[in-house]
Amino acid sequence: MKLKYYPKPLTSIVHLLLFLFVFLLFSAREKESLRFDFINDVFPDFHLYISNFAIAYLIISGVCYLWLLMGVSFRYVLYFSLAILVVNFAYEMWIPLLNTLDMVDAYYGLAGVLIATAEVYVIKRWGLLPNPHYAS
Numbered sequence: 001m002k003l004k005y006y007p008k009p010l011t012s013i014v015h016l017l018l019f020l021f022v023f024l025l026f027s028a029r030e031k032e033s034l035r036f037d038f039i040n041d042v043f044p045d046f047h048l049y050i051s052n053f054a055i056a057y058l059i060i061s062g063v064c065y066l067w068l069l070m071g072v073s074f075r076y077v078l079y080f081s082l083a084i085l086v087v088n089f090a091y092e093m094w095i096p097l098l099n100t101l102d103m104v105d106a107y108y109g110l111a112g113v114l115i116a117t118a119e120v121y122v123i124k125r126w127g128l129l130p131n132p133h134y135a136s
Contacts, residue, residue: 002135004071006128007069007128050108052108053108053111055109056084056109056112057112060080068124077121085113088113
């Protein structure tokens with residue numbers, strides 16, 4: 001399978017660094033040594049809610065980055081982001097399975113969806129080059 005687009009080098013580096021940073025934030029839930037003081041100073045309960053943010057961000061950013069390289073329309077990125085958002089709010093409002101119902105978690109998930117979707121838009125708009133060897 002050939003990809004329709006390929007990322008500019010800076011796009012790949014920034015995407016990977018953001019992905020790793022969010023994964024580090026997620027990992028800091030369990031390891032206090034990975035936490036950033038400047039975040040804890042502003043949001044003391046940040047690490048209690050970071051999982052919804054990180055899960056939404058990592059899913060959207062990871063899946064949709066590959067979709068963009070494959071040439072999938074950005075419209076489907078928006079549909080996917082909306083689906084993740086709906087599932088996030090439904091889970092936090094009505095499904096107590098392995099979960100404490102908490103709207104703050106849902107808002108953190110909303111932030112993850114918005115930031116990841118914005119990142120993917122920036123990649124789509126300025127971070128891709130057409131693959132000259134792609135034959136449709």
